[in-house]
Amino acid sequence: MRKRAVVLNTVICFGFFVVAMRLADIMILNHDRLYAKARMQQSKGEDVRVRRGVIFDRQGRELAVNLDLESLYCDPAEVNAPEKSALELSTFTGRSSGVMLAKLSSGGHFVWLERKLEPDTVRRIKDAKISGIGFVPDAKRVYPKGSVASQVLGFVNVDNKGIDGVELKYDKYLSTGGGKVVLTRDASGRTLSQGVSMESVGNNLVLTIDEWMQYTVEDELDRVMSESHARAATVIVMDPSTGEILAMANRPSFNPNSPAESKASERRNRAITDCYEPGSTFKIVIGTAALEEGIVSPGSKFDCSRGFIEIGRRIVHDDHRHGVLTFEEVIQKSSNVGSIMIGMKLGKDRIYKYARALGFGEKTGIDLPGEVSGLIRAPERWSGVSIGSVPIGQEVAVTPLQVLRAYCAVANGGFLVTPHVVSRIVSPDGHDLWTANYRSERVLSRKTAETFRDILKTVTEDGGTAKDAAVDGNNVAGKTGTAQMVDPATKRYSKDKYVSSFVGFVPADNPKIAMIVVVYEPKGQHYGGLVAAPVFKRIAEKALSYLEVPRDDGYKNTLVVAR
Amino acid sequence: MIRLRQKSVLLYLIKPFFALVVLFGIFGIIWLRSSIISMEYSISELESKRMDKLRQAKELMAEEASLLSAQRVERTAVRDLGLVLADRTRLVYVRSEKSGPSRASLRSESNGYQGDAGSPGKTVREAKAGEDIYGGYR
Numbered sequence: 234m235r236k237r238a239v240v241l242n243t244v245i246c247f248g249f250f251v252v253a254m255r256l257a258d259i260m261i262l263n264h265d266r267l268y269a270k271a272r273m274q275q276s277k278g279e280d281v282r283v284r285r286g287v288i289f290d291r292q293g294r295e296l297a298v299n300l301d302l303e304s305l306y307c308d309p310a311e312v313n314a315p316e317k318s319a320l321e322l323s324t325f326t327g328r329s330s331g332v333m334l335a336k337l338s339s340g341g342h343f344v345w346l347e348r349k350l351e352p353d354t355v356r357r358i359k360d361a362k363i364s365g366i367g368f369v370p371d372a373k374r375v376y377p378k379g380s381v382a383s384q385v386l387g388f389v390n391v392d393n394k395g396i397d398g399v400e401l402k403y404d405k406y407l408s409t410g411g412g413k414v415v416l417t418r419d420a421s422g423r424t425l426s427q428g429v430s431m432e433s434v435g436n437n438l439v440l441t442i443d444e445w446m447q448y449t450v451e452d453e454l455d456r457v458m459s460e461s462h463a464r465a466a467t468v469i470v471m472d473p474s475t476g477e478i479l480a481m482a483n484r485p486s487f488n489p490n491s492p493a494e495s496k497a498s499e500r501r502n503r504a505i506t507d508c509y510e511p512g513s514t515f516k517i518v519i520g521t522a523a524l525e526e527g528i529v530s531p532g533s534k535f536d537c538s539r540g541f542i543e544i545g546r547r548i549v550h551d552d553h554r555h556g557v558l559t560f561e562e563v564i565q566k567s568s569n570v571g572s573i574m575i576g577m578k579l580g581k582d583r584i585y586k587y588a589r590a591l592g593f594g595e596k597t598g599i600d601l602p603g604e605v606s607g608l609i610r611a612p613e614r615w616s617g618v619s620i621g622s623v624p625i626g627q628e629v630a631v632t633p634l635q636v637l638r639a640y641c642a643v644a645n646g647g648f649l650v651t652p653h654v655v656s657r658i659v660s661p662d663g664h665d666l667w668t669a670n671y672r673s674e675r676v677l678s679r680k681t682a683e684t685f686r687d688i689l690k691t692v693t694e695d696g697g698t699a700k701d702a703a704v705d706g707n708n709v710a711g712k713t714g715t716a717q718m719v720d721p722a723t724k725r726y727s728k729d730k731y732v733s734s735f736v737g738f739v740p741a742d743n744p745k746i747a748m749i750v751v752v753y754e755p756k757g758q759h760y761g762g763l764v765a766a767p768v769f770k771r772i773a774e775k776a777l778s779y780l781e782v783p784r785d786d787g788y789k790n791t792l793v794v795a796r
Numbered sequence: 797m798i799r800l801r802q803k804s805v806l807l808y809l810i811k812p813f814f815a816l817v818v819l820f821g822i823f824g825i826i827w828l829r830s831s832i833i834s835m836e837y838s839i840s841e842l843e844s845k846r847m848d849k850l851r852q853a854k855e856l857m858a859e860e861a862s863l864l865s866a867q868r869v870e871r872t873a874v875r876d877l878g879l880v881l882a883d884r885t886r887l888v889y890v891r892s893e894k895s896g897p898s899r900a901s902l903r904s905e906s907n908g909y910q911g912d913a914g915s916p917g918k919t920v921r922e923a924k925a926g927e928d929i930y931g932g933y934r
Contacts, residue, residue, distance in 0.1 A: 244934040295861040301851040352851075370847075417836075425836035448866035578847035706884055778881040783889055 259758040262670045264297040277418045284372050284405045285393055286435035288386060288400075290444040292478075292658065297376050297386055297400070300675075303348040303355045310338050312365030325358050334643050337365075347371045348391055374400075382447045384502040385440070385481050385601065385654055394490070397500060397504075399654060401602050407435045407759035422561050436666060439657040441477035443687075444468060449775050450480040457768050461755035465632045467504045468768065473641035473738055473747040476650030476671060478599070479776075505604040508630035509732045509751070512716030513567045513698075513747030513761070515593075515626030516638050519575045520564055521686065522587035524681045529567060530580050531561040531688060537570040546620030549573060567693040567698045567713060569625045572724065575666045576624030578750065581612040584623055591639040592649055593631055597654045598671075607631045626716060629761045636714075636736050637749040641762065644738040644747050644761050645712070646676035663762075686710050691742045702766035703789020704737055704773050710744075711769065713761035718754065739773050745782050 260417055272308040288297035297451040305326070312318055319334035326333075326347045336344050349371050358366070374389045387398020395404035412464040417425045450468045458466055463484075483503040487495030501507070523529040525533065540554035551570050553560070563571030576584055594609035607664075608630040615623070634652055642649050651671035657668040677685075687712035693703045698713045714734040733755055738747035750765040750772075758764050783791075864870075873879040 294864070295857065298854065298858045298861060300854055300858060301847070305880065375858050378856050378865045378867070383864070424835065424840055445866040449868065452867075452870075458879075589894065633876075775881060778884060783885075783887070785882050787884075787887075787889060791891065794890060794892045 236402070238514065238617075238640060243529075257731060275417055275419075276415050277424060278367075278415050278570055279424075281414055282370050282372060282406050282432045283393065284434045285374060285400075286433055286437040286659075286661070287409075288438045288440060290382075290440050290442050290447075291477075292445075293439075294444045296378055296442075297374060300373045300375050302349045302351065302371055302373045304367040305346045305350055305358065305366060305368055307337055307344050307346050307366045308342045309337055309339055309365065310342060312363075318363045318365070322358070322362060323359055324619055325354055326350070326363070330729065336586070339525075339555060346666075358531040378444060378448075379490070380486050380488045381444065381451060381483070382442055383487055383489045384483055384500065384504075385442060386489055387602075388492040388500075397603075398502070398601060399440070401657070402600055403438055403655060407438065409433060409435045419704075429649065434661040436661065437659045438655055439659060440654050441472075441656045441669075442481070442654060445477050445775055445779060447480040447482060449779075450772055451482045451484075451486070451492045453768050453772050454482055454484045456771075457665070457750075457752060457764070461752060461757065461764055463752045463764075465503060465507075465754070466753065466755040467507075467632055467751045468748065468772065469504050469637050470746055470748045470772070471637055471641060471652060472658060473644035473650070473744045474648075476526050476638075476652045476673070477656065477669075478639070478652055478654045479746065480497060481654070494593050499790065502601060502603060504633045505599060505601055506608050506630055506632070508605060509662065509753070510629065510634055510716045510718070511626040511631045511734070512714040512732065513626055514571075514636050514712050514714035514736050515629060515631070516564060516567070516572050516624065516644065516733055517591070517712065518584060518588045518591060519572055519624045521580060521585055521643065521677055521681055521685050522579050522593070523560070523575050524684055525587070526579065526583060529575060531558045531559065531684060532779050534558070535568075535571040535574050537563070537565055537568050537574075538792060540570065542573050542621065544573065544577075545617045547618040547621055549621050549625065553690035553782070561691060562687045562696075562714070564685075564688045565694075565697045565753075567692075572624045573621050576620055579624075584620075585609065585738070586610045588623075588629070590649075591642060592635055593629065593639065594737060597632075597634050597652050599634060600655055604634075605633055626714065633734075633749050633751045636734075637747055640712070640736050640738060640749075641747045642676055643682050644744040645673075645682075646679045647682040648673040649676045689737065693737070698760075699735055699737075699762040699766040699769075701762060702737060702769045702773075704739055704770055704777065707739050707773075707777060707782070707784065708741035708785060709737050709739045709769075709773065711735055711766075715759060715761045726791075731759040733761040734766035735761050735769045737769060739783065740785055745780055746773065746776055 245501050258616070265699055267395060284299050285297075286296055287299070289716065290296055305322075311313075315337040317425040319330045319337050322328070322333045322337075328347065333346065336346055346366065348708035350667055355368060356499070359368075360794070372393060374393060376383070376386060376388075383398075385398055387400035387402075388394050388396055389400050393408065395401035395407065400407065419425070450470060454468055455464050457463065459594070466484045468480065468482055469478065471478050481504050481625070485499045487499040492500065535558050537551060537555045537558050537744065541550045549569050551568050555566055555571075558568055558571050559570075561574070562568070588609050594607055596604045597604050609623075619628055626633050638649065638652055650673045653669050653671060656669045657665055660666050687710075690708050691697055692711055692713065693699050698709055701707050702711055712735070714732070716732045716734075717728075718730040718732060719725065720727040720730065730753060732753050734749065734751040735748040736747075739742040748769055750768045752768075755764045
């Protein structure tokens with residue numbers, strides 16, 4: 234009995250000794266190696282999902298949001314029966330089984346099979362229980378308004394990086410955070426919460442764009458494109474006192490939800506990337522310069538009765554003979570002869586000085602990528618006939634935004650504003666991080682701006698070139714432009730290719746909106762007053778109603794309520 | 797004699813007491829640890845549900861934004877309902893003497909004005925020609 238007890242005790246002690254030795258081996262001798270191995274098995278590094286901030290219009294309507302989707306990947310080494318799996322996956326994703334098989338049979342341990350799958354498709358693939366595949370959460374940028382404001386918003390690539398427009402310019406604000414978080418997981422792969430947020434949310438942007446106005450502009454652009462069979466067209470609507478862009482649109486355009494299906498020319502924001510010879514809208518330079526320098530007054534007379542003027546070997550014609558015109562009538566009737574006479578009085582140095590002062594030849598500073606400076610040559614590089622070309626908007630290259638900005642200086646009493654499309658950057662918890670506050674610079678005296686504004690009003694009145702731009706109830710001040718395009722083949726001005734434009738602001742005496750309409754190569758009618766001015770009128774009428782701007786005679790319908 | 801007896805009883809009780817304390821201590825630690833892990837599982841599941849709800853919320857937000865697009869609203873208002881933008885000749889701008897215009901209403905064809913201009917306790921007068929009607933309007 235005692236012998237048995239001794240044997241039993243010895244066995245138990247030995248057993249404990251073995252266990253103790255094993256524990257010492259695990260916990261002391263091989264601690265580091267086994268600890269690292271355990272950590273590797275139990276922990277799982279996961280990317281923090283970076284959710285781009287939402288882009289809102291000025292009224293808080295969402296223009297760009299995110300959807301949480303999942304992307305499918307595979308570890309080819311873990312895939313059993315690649316042929317069968319490829320066939321199954323091809324039915325779910327719509328990809329050819331050959332492409333799937335190539336991916337499933339490739340080398341490495343991580344291959345993307347399909348990015349950003351819809352939830353239904355993910356569910357079906359998960360139900361199929363295919364070995365060696367997995368899912369990674371992946372956000373998809375969605376533009377719920379479709380192609381509206383597409384060239385302003387831009388788009389993102391498959392990795393949600395901004396590629397164009399606001400998405401590119403403000404990428405670092407929209408997409409912040411990121412990195413990796415290490416999570417603990419059990420034997421079956423389930424993760425345990427570590428109380429760490431797996432999502433990093435970027436800041437939101439509030440644009441100056443108004444969705445309704447943007448849609449109205451785009452609707453009218455579609456109309457003018459179909460009516461005039463033009464090659465392209467651009468409209469910008471701006472608040473002349475602040476530089477806020479209320480709408481900016483071009484045709485052709487694209488859908489930012491599927492940018493790959495569009496051409497580069499459709500994605501280009503022509504309002505800031507394309508230069509053109511402005512034609513008569515550039516007469517703002519000689520007009521304001523002559524008034525500012527005291528060379529002319531609205532009543533100063535110019536003999537345009539010959540209907541043409543010779544500059545060296547070049548002869549510049551008016552559209553038709555006008556006779557003797559006052560300075561006001563030169564602008565109202567857009568006389569080339571009168572404008573060149575004023576330009577000759579000013580001289581090339583002063584023309585150049587005022588052109589630069591009004592922002593031509595330099596970027597406007599708009600917060601969008603891809604803006605170009607345009608071109609206005611320094612006086613020493615002018616040819617002998619330049620004095621007959623520059624005053625009427627030839628030999629210069631401008632963007633539609635530059636022209637609009639210059640007219641805004643007349644509208645707001647002489648200040649050159651900085652156009653911008655983003656008004657605020659807001660943190661995810663709703664705090665303002667940044668608010669647009671651009672400085673404007675005085676470039677014209679108030680008197681000059683007001684005098685020229687009154688002259689521009691006559692352009693849309695009887696005898697002016699843009700009667701079709703007149704809006705019922707409010708005075709419109711503006712200027713037409715009809716510029717011949719240079720034929721690349723002959724290097725001469727084409728006889729059938731024009732850029733028709735109208736730029737103006739309304740109500741003329743207290744402007745709420747300034748707008749430019751540029752139509753490239755319209756077929757049939759090509760005068761700015763016939764092609765672009767009606768577009769201005771239609772958009773302005775809707776915009777004034779929408780903004781609840783009273784008619785000029787609105788005081789008759791005002792009730793004052795005593796409290 | 798009595799003291800020696802008391803001491804042995806105390807020693808007799810202390811040993812099992814300590815054993816019990818150690819046992820309960822070990823049990824408590826294990827129980828706490830397993831509760832924490834179980835809670836982590838629950839939190840993880842709840843987080844997953846939360847993410848799912850957030851995903852649905854984002855989908856709904858995108859759908860709402862799409863349904864409320866100016867294009868769709870305009871189409872419905874103009875084509876389906878036959879609505880038009882307000883005729884500006886028939887708008888009446890109402891403002892208090894202290895501040896700028898506060899609201900606008902449509903002029904009634906038959907009896908002059910409608911809206912709250914004639915509410916009790918308020919007097920109404922026509923604005924004088926040339927009076928600034930823009931102040932504080934936008």
